[in-house]
Amino acid sequence: MSDPILRVENVTMQFGGVVAVDNLNLSIDPGQIVALIGPNGAGKTTAFNVITGVYQPTNGAVYFQGKKIIENHPQGKMKAQYKGQNAGAYSHVLSPTPDKITQLGMARTFQNIRLWKSQSVFDNVLIAMHCRRHSNVFSATFRLNRKEESAQRKRAQELLEIVGLADDRGELATSLPYGKQRRLEIARALATDPTLLLLDEPAAGMNPQETDDLTEFIAQIRWDFHISILLIEHHMDLVMGISDQIYVLDFGKLIARGTPEQIRNDQRVIDAYLGVAEDA
Amino acid sequence: MESILPYLINGVSVGGQFALIAIGYTLVYGILRLINFAHGDVFMVAGLVMVYTTTAMPFYIALPLVCIATVALGFVIERVAYRPLRTAPRMSLMISAIGVSYLIQNLAFYITGGVAQPVVNPIPWISDNITLFGQSTKRVTLVTPLLTILLVAALVYLINHTKMGMAMRAAARDFETAQLMGIKINSVISMTFVIGSFLAAVGAMLFFTNSPSVTITSGSMPGLKAFVAAVFGGIGSIPGAVVGAFIIGLCEELIKGLGYTTFSDAFTFALLIAVLCVKPTGLFGEKVTDKV
Amino acid sequence: MSMKKLFSLSLAMALILGMTACGGGGEASGEDGGTEGAKEVRIGVYEPQTGDNGPGGKQEILGMQYAQSIQPTVEIAGETYDVKLEIVDNRTTPENGPSAASQLVDKDVSVVLGSYGSGVSVAGGKIFEEAGVPAIGVSCTNPQVTSDYDCYFRICFTDPFQGPALASYAYDTLGITTAYTLSMLGSDYDQGLVYYFTEAFEALGGSVVSETFNDGNANFVSYINNAKAAGAGAIFAPVSINYAQLIVEAADSQGFDGTLLGSDTWDSNKVVESAVGKDVRIAVTTFYQEGGDPDFDAGIKEWINSNPDAMTNNGGNDMVAAVTVMGYDAYFTALEALKAAGSTDPADVMAALPSVSYEGVSGLIEFDEIGDAKRDSAFIKVANTTDGVWEFEKVQGVK
């Protein structure tokens, strides 16, 4: 089997005295859909933010397509405060900004939708292609990049058609209904031409019908775009329906991993979720 | 340089004046995250009011009036220009602050006719010449730092030991949560403007007794410098603002004493930029992390 | 929505255009009302009324207004013309100069008086030159004002005269060998005078320490201490009135025992008033000494006292500033030029100006080939700190 597309190695994220992610290990093989689940506050989004470069982990490393892209070890004040494991295992600091990581081929959506609110639906997708441009500011300003521009516009239109928003292209992004905004976020992430797509609660706030459509849609884009997907989700139907692997976090710790079947029967997972009302 | 003493004395005095203004900046910034550009102009208005009232009535009536008028002005500014923009982007708020500053200066211009208003010995006793460590100086030079420290001590007590002070601290820490906890955020904010303006009024009285006239731009430079002091000390922190102000005041006068008079202002701004770039939280400020 | 916006926009435009039209119309009718058959000649007044030099500019305008109240008409080529002063505010700074100047030109003025402050005069001079309107500088002392433009004349002395005059007074009369100069950074007036003063003072054998302060500075204590540390017997600070007051204040509080030397800007009642009761010595150069012409003094004081606006603009009392006298003389010089030209055409006035000779309150006014007044002496005045008045010291020339 080839290298995993993403490998998270001993990642710990500690804010002051609070350990939000505790020694997380996770890997995604090419073409897989992997879900990260766990009760609220388990550290799922924090893990996302570490992987996408928003936060610098306190300790640990992240590999993307076999290459180490993020690494850190406790420094300064944190040296004394550090509560996690593997403190001596890392010695380098590698901390790219989120845009670098996106350019490597990782794209994400946000739990609390972050579309560019004064831009049209079409422009939201178009702007996301900016990171794949070849033109410089002069050629772009003086319209010497017509070819690239028209290719991008064509591609943006295609993406809108794929997510089913072609009719709304001229609308303001924020004027769309909630479900459509989530789809637009996915289209926007796809526009950056990723190999790994990270979806942060893509079905949050959707009704069962929309959730079913979304499940189908996610399964579909994996094949159409030849991508792997890491997703955080509370809708268990969705998670169980499409995931190849499921990782379960609780209080920052990984408490289980396995196929949907294994997870369904895992006593620790059931305990962790006990009393936690699911919104599915 | 024959003796460093006169520069030190003057620096401490200037620092005391800056400190009183800087607190106004730091309090407001702590809660609203707004650089109140109009604060320097409030200071100037206090000076103008002092000029007008002290010529018309005895100083023991005039000075409390100055405080009341200035506090009222600060209160009204917040009500009219900042409160309606509470949910607006921060840029709008800042533009509003610049607009208020512009408005106050232009109104003052209209009222004064653009002519400097002479200050004629408004407060007896305080502007007499005295000799300090063999140096001739004015009594106000000595009074300013002492009064500053006294007022700051009172303010720190107020913030640490009263209900209003607790509410202010809570609001500074987390605006929204404080609101959810039932703190009347509007009255807290009004209170910060009232305190800030009151201290600016006291600062103005001390500042302008030492000065022959009040012009409409008299507040701009002290305002800007006081703001630098607040940033330097760590904006949001009261002791920071005071320490920062004294440091800035001393540095400026010492630089002048060293003969680099041309660059005394430039130095202040360079210091500001250096602090912002190296340690944006200043000497005493706390770090805030943004949520994603 | 957009149509609504467009509509409101065009409405606003229409409104403003309408306002302009009315504004213009209003002025025109005002002019007509004043004249009953008599012709009118317009004299432009290009002075700062706002900004740092606002107070000085207003005092200068007072002189012109007083002169006009005495002599509201002029005889040109056998006809009597009413004189109308067209006053614009050049706001002290060069960037507002051009539009203010072109407004005057727009009003068909025959000659322009002003400005207080050289920088703004140079900025306006360009417009006057293009329009071919002559200008008479009243108290702008920088040599560049007249050297650059053919249209610019000047009735006051210049910095290359004033600086050395003070240097000579300090060195020869006061016996001072070390001087400290203090000027505002960014003010060409201050820097120019310091340059000429330093040149002359060093040539006489003295030494000079020079420092500058930033605009907006309000605390001069450290500067005074620097002067004391340098062992200076005099502080030469050719600064605007507000700063002059601050320097007087600081010199007193720091016990400076030398002399404060000021240029023509210091010759203001505000400066001398701020020195009342203080232990300071102040000496200034000026164009005119109150008391030099008692009749004139009495007349203008009466006029100021009977006119509340004039009183305010003069700073609240009836002391006569030298720039007011210069304004007065400038007005009459302009009338002389109009008479000599025999027409109200600016070009004729410009041609007539070089040969004008007028015995003014401040002395004889004649122009040299550059357009500068031929003046070889300045008045030195010292402040009487008990009564708050200027006292005549001597007439100072340059060797």
Next chain:
Amino acid sequence: MTSEKRKKLLTLAVLAAALAACLVVDATLPSYHIAVKVISKASVYMLVAVSMNLLNGFTGLFSLGQAGFMLLGAYAYAVLTIPVAKRDSVYQYFDGGLLHFSLPEIFSFLGEDLGTLVGMLAALLVGGLLAALLAYLIGLPVLRLKSDYLAIATLGFAEILRTLFQWNGLGPITNGSNLLKSYPTFSRATSYVLLAGVLIFAVVLLINSTYGRAFKAIRDDEVAAEAMGINLSHHKRMSFVISSFFAGVGGGMMAMYMGTVAALPFRSSMTYEILLIVVIGGIGSITGSIIASFLYIFSSEWWLRGLDSGTFLGIHAPGLFKNGFRMAVFSVIIMVIVLFFRRGLMGDKELPDLLGRRPKKQKKEVAGK
């Protein structure tokens, strides 16, 4: 698409009409006429306002350093174009200054008129480039700062720059506190309008390019922009540099308009004035900035002068209409706009949006921002 075409045509027609009006003004009025002067000044301001809008309105960076960059451009223009023969008299206290060349003279081999023009434009360009270079250098540390800190840091930089240019130590180049003058200037309003117009057109092209869209994305949501692969520091710096370039050129044009250059006018109040123009016009609208510049300059320099001098609209009331009334009225209007019409004259609409009739779905947009 026909409506798009119609919009384009109408826009062109409006622009052509504006240009024609300028030509008429130039042809019928002498160069010293107030109308010529205010059009020239308004053109300078519209360029600078647009440059500020690029940064503040389109990239969401609240910078208050515009006057500093203008200062640099103004000095560069003046220093490079003063005729060699005039240098002795201009640099009267600095032995004729350090530089002994003048760009218009260097290009004189192109013929006198063309050479002067090329030299003038080259000097403007150099001014712009110097401003851009400075922006590049200070951009790295400063642009990391959050909104209000950025504002105050850029304000500080502008003030430091002003001190440096007034310092006698640099006198052989900057003439210290003394005026720079005697340099060639445009005398026609059309020249100002055309030059500023061409440059603004470049800004419009930039804003509608992929880079301009990236700027807007940063303004709308920095976190999302970065997550979509837009390099924040690179793009912010680019916007800062480009904006400063235009401010620098604008400064050079300001020097032309003023006829003399001194550092004093370029203080923070000039930046505030430009900021208020941008706010009046609508943050995020180029058209708004242009219209507001003209309205502001025309009113303050010409139309509303009556408010200061006793008689306005034929009403004679010296007690009310005295010095400073105009600015007082102005600042009240500005506060009303800031508080009640936060979107300014144009919001984020442009000229073509006004001309083309749009479907009614646009209605919701007002709530958008």
